[in-house]
Amino acid sequence: MASNEDGSIGSSLHGVTAREQVFSFSVEDGPSSQAIRSDDPTAKFAIPVDSEHRAKVFKPLSFAKPHMRAFHLGWISFFTCFISTFAAAPLVPVIRDNLDLTKTDIGNAGVASVSGAIFSRLAMGAVCDLLGARYGTAFSLMLSAPAVFSMSFVSDAVSYLAVRFMIGFCLATFVSCQYWTSVMFTGKIIGLVNGCAGGWGDMGGGVTQLLMPMVYHVIKLTGATPFTAWRFAFFIPGFLQIIMGILVLTLGQDLPDGNLSTLQKSGQVSKDKFSKVFWFAVKNYRTWILFVLYGFSMGVELTINNVISGYFYDRFHLTLHTAGIIAASFGMANFFARPFGGYASDVAARLFGMRGRLWTLWILQTVGALFCIWLGRASSLPIAILAMMLFSIGTQAACGALFGVAPFVSRRSLGLISGLTGAGGNFGSGVTQLLFFSSSRFSTAEGLSLMGVMAVVCTFPVAFIHFPQWGSMFLRPSQHEERSKEEHYYGGEWTKEEKSLGLHEGSIKFAENSRSERGRKAMLADIPSPETGTPAHV
Amino acid sequence: MAIHKILFASLLICLLIQSSHGATKERLFSDLEKSALEVTATPSRVGEGVVLAAGIDKLSITWKVSSTATKEPEFKAIKVKLCYAPASQVDRPWRKTENELFKDKSCPHKISSWSYDPAVKTAQSFDYTLERDIPTGTYFVRAYAVDAKDHEVAFGQSTNEDKTTNLFSVQAISGRHKSLDIASVCFSVFSVLALLVFFVNEKRKAKIEQSK
Numbered sequence: 005m006a007s008n009e010d011g012s013i014g015s016s017l018h019g020v021t022a023r024e025q026v027f028s029f030s031v032e033d034g035p036s037s038q039a040i041r042s043d044d045p046t047a048k049f050a051i052p053v054d055s056e057h058r059a060k061v062f063k064p065l066s067f068a069k070p071h072m073r074a075f076h077l078g079w080i081s082f083f084t085c086f087i088s089t090f091a092a093a094p095l096v097p098v099i100r101d102n103l104d105l106t107k108t109d110i111g112n113a114g115v116a117s118v119s120g121a122i123f124s125r126l127a128m129g130a131v132c133d134l135l136g137a138r139y140g141t142a143f144s145l146m147l148s149a150p151a152v153f154s155m156s157f158v159s160d161a162v163s164y165l166a167v168r169f170m171i172g173f174c175l176a177t178f179v180s181c182q183y184w185t186s187v188m189f190t191g192k193i194i195g196l197v198n199g200c201a202g203g204w205g206d207m208g209g210g211v212t213q214l215l216m217p218m219v220y221h222v223i224k225l226t227g228a229t230p231f232t233a234w235r236f237a238f239f240i241p242g243f244l245q246i247i248m249g250i251l252v253l254t255l256g257q258d259l260p261d262g263n264l265s266t267l268q269k270s271g272q273v274s275k276d277k278f279s280k281v282f283w284f285a286v287k288n289y290r291t292w293i294l295f296v297l298y299g300f301s302m303g304v305e306l307t308i309n310n311v312i313s314g315y316f317y318d319r320f321h322l323t324l325h326t327a328g329i330i331a332a333s334f335g336m337a338n339f340f341a342r343p344f345g346g347y348a349s350d351v352a353a354r355l356f357g358m359r360g361r362l363w364t365l366w367i368l369q370t371v372g373a374l375f376c377i378w379l380g381r382a383s384s385l386p387i388a389i390l391a392m393m394l395f396s397i398g399t400q401a402a403c404g405a406l407f408g409v410a411p412f413v414s415r416r417s418l419g420l421i422s423g424l425t426g427a428g429g430n431f432g433s434g435v436t437q438l439l440f441f442s443s444s445r446f447s448t449a450e451g452l453s454l455m456g457v458m459a460v461v462c463t464f465p466v467a468f469i470h471f472p473q474w475g476s477m478f479l480r481p482s483q484h485e486e487r488s489k490e491e492h493y494y495g496g497e498w499t500k501e502e503k504s505l506g507l508h509e510g511s512i513k514f515a516e517n518s519r520s521e522r523g524r525k526a527m528l529a530d531i532p533s534p535e536t537g538t539p540a541h542v
Numbered sequence: 543m544a545i546h547k548i549l550f551a552s553l554l555i556c557l558l559i560q561s562s563h564g565a566t567k568e569r570l571f572s573d574l575e576k577s578a579l580e581v582t583a584t585p586s587r588v589g590e591g592v593v594l595a596a597g598i599d600k601l602s603i604t605w606k607v608s609s610t611a612t613k614e615p616e617f618k619a620i621k622v623k624l625c626y627a628p629a630s631q632v633d634r635p636w637r638k639t640e641n642e643l644f645k646d647k648s649c650p651h652k653i654s655s656w657s658y659d660p661a662v663k664t665a666q667s668f669d670y671t672l673e674r675d676i677p678t679g680t681y682f683v684r685a686y687a688v689d690a691k692d693h694e695v696a697f698g699q700s701t702n703e704d705k706t707t708n709l710f711s712v713q714a715i716s717g718r719h720k721s722l723d724i725a726s727v728c729f730s731v732f733s734v735l736a737l738l739v740f741f742v743n744e745k746r747k748a749k750i751e752q753s754k
Contacts, residue, residue, distance in 0.1 A: 102677065146733045147737065149733040159716055229715070230675045231674070239726075
């Protein structure tokens with residue numbers, strides 16, 4: 005191995021190469037390993053860190069460099085992109101008059117707004133690997149800002165669709181945000197951190213329903229006609245994107261020890277082969293089940309962000325303003341609903357292991373979908389709002405719970421699976437909008453109920469997710485000697501040659517730490533009997 | 543959490559206010575007296591395939607109470623509105639014609655309102671310049687006669703019952719502005735340039751660091 009200068013900034017390329025021992029959970033077990041050398045760089049961090057300089061503590065109110073700052077820059081960037089992507093939705097009643105749109109045009113534009121991200125989310129993982137999370141985020145923000153500004157040029161259905169498609173690319177910030185937090189925070193708390201970052205970012209879809217009508221109203225007060233005012237209103241999300249992009253580049257840092265480009269690349273820096281990572285992600289059937297599942301939790305959420313404001317405006321004869329407030333409440337529930345889902349998943353895992361996580365996911369997603377059916381059938385405003393709130397909590401918690409399962413599907417291809425799952429969310433949204441909200445075949449109310457039914461049906465596949473070492477919703481873990489071990493599952497992603505080079509050691513460490521997914525009963529059974537536990541000397 | 547509770551509470555308050563408007567929901571269009579008013583609408587430019595420009599062209603509207611009107615004593619005011627012809631309602635459920643007056647969305651654009659003077663029996667006429675927020679579409683003009691409670695009791699329209707005659711087309715303003723276009727281009731260019739500047743700068747700094 006090439007020599008690393010001790011403590012020099014940038015010599016530790018944590019998580020970038022596959023060769024180093026990347027411990028996904030903290031190496032320090034307790035008081036015994038507190039030896040901090042006087043020249044240890046960990047002493048300079050404001051927050052306690054593990055041996056990889058990843059934060060061990062999550063302090064949401066702090067902006068300390070580099071960990072908490074990265075968290076805040078990451079989720080706010082993601083939040084800003086959500087604002088831009090769904091900025092058109094609350095203004096559709098004005099836009100449809102300006103551009104003479106039909107329901108089909110509006111529906112197709114909605115599909116387009118979420119489709120671009122399918123590809124950009126897949127590509128973002130690679131971009132972050134090559135350029136670092138900062139540039140991944142900044143690229144997404146600052147290269148899609150022109151698309152946001154170009155709403156001022158839109159004059160018909162086709163240009164409207166094209167612009168919404170291009171704006172939608174910026175949803176790739178989901179991946180860069182999760183990537184950034186994954187390199188900054190240690191494995192034990194990453195579930196909560198990612199749940200908060202994901203949930204608070206998703207809130208942007210709710211805030212935009214309030215922000216855009218308000219901005220539009222203010223611009224109209226200055227004397228602009230409605231058909232000019234809405235175009236100008238898009239400048240606000242555009243500005244926000246540019247500002248966030250600059251903040252990310254100036255205040256942010258790729259890795260705990262520095263920026264990617266200033267790190268000294270020592271010796272052979274071989275990243276894991278993309279083709280291998282891709283193959284193991286694609287070959288694993290669980291990836292695709294999660295792809296479908298996320299398509300009907302996050303996908304449904306994205307669809308609702310596009311249609312719900314117009315639904316309340318048209319069906320219940322509300323003003324743009326009031327419809328915006330109601331629609332915003334849906335997205336704002338993300339603030340606590342998604343982290344709650346992640347937390348519920350963690351609690352279920354503590355008690356029942358992976359089986360608990362899968363049941364939690366199924367229950368939350370199905371309950372959310374049932375309330376969606378109710379929402380479509382509600383004919384009075386108070387009932388509709390109640391149904392919508394319960395639906396939002398269920399579905400958003402399901403999103404959080406899903407990312408409690410995803411990290412365990414693969415260790416080698418974790419990043420790509422996150423990307424694929426995220427793309428699945430957008431894919432599901434495109435499908436539901438195309439099927440139920442793009443033609444006059446169903447009224448919007450019928451579309452909502454049918455979407456709920458489809459979501460219930462498409463949540464059943466979670467019963468097929470089976471881990472040999474932990475079982476599934478209905479089946480017990482494998483009784484086979486070898487296959488019942490976590491090491492076998494995660495080691496199976498590496499070939500013999502790779503194992504002989506020691507490339508799989510990170511996965512083995514992860515496997516050891518993931519034994520907590522066996523649940524409480526199995527953990528208690530695992531405690532060694534007193535004879536073997538007694539030390540050799542008395 | 544607290545913000546969420548406040549939001550929910552404010553929603554409930556809004557709902558209560560909205561639902562208190564419920565008393566007038568059941569009045570039907572089919573109950574109104576048809577052709578109680580004779581309405582004509584003449585565009586400032588006529589001809590085959592002529593499309594009026596919003597914000598520029600005018601309509602010359604006249605209305606007169608028909609001699610056959612039975613509910614005439616109840617009339618307190620006349621409200622003149624611009625309504626969508628069936629061609630402009632296709633695949634646009636937000637412009638749908640509904641029998642319940644509360645739900646009907648086919649006549650959203652108010653032209654003007656006149657208080658009714660029973661002593662004046664002659665036709666009233668006025669000019670109306672098409673507003674700049676009128677969308678592109680095919681239209682006709684309808685006048686509602688309302689009573690003291692502001693409930694519609696009768697109406698008349700410039701077209702026939704099937705809404706096929708005397709329709710006129712309007713082209714909306716684009717809403718685009720040269721200044722907006724220029725500002726848009728400027729900010730877009732700034733965004734891309736700023737990114738490039740940062741990127742190139744950092745690469746340069748990294749090269750300098752490495753060569754040290």
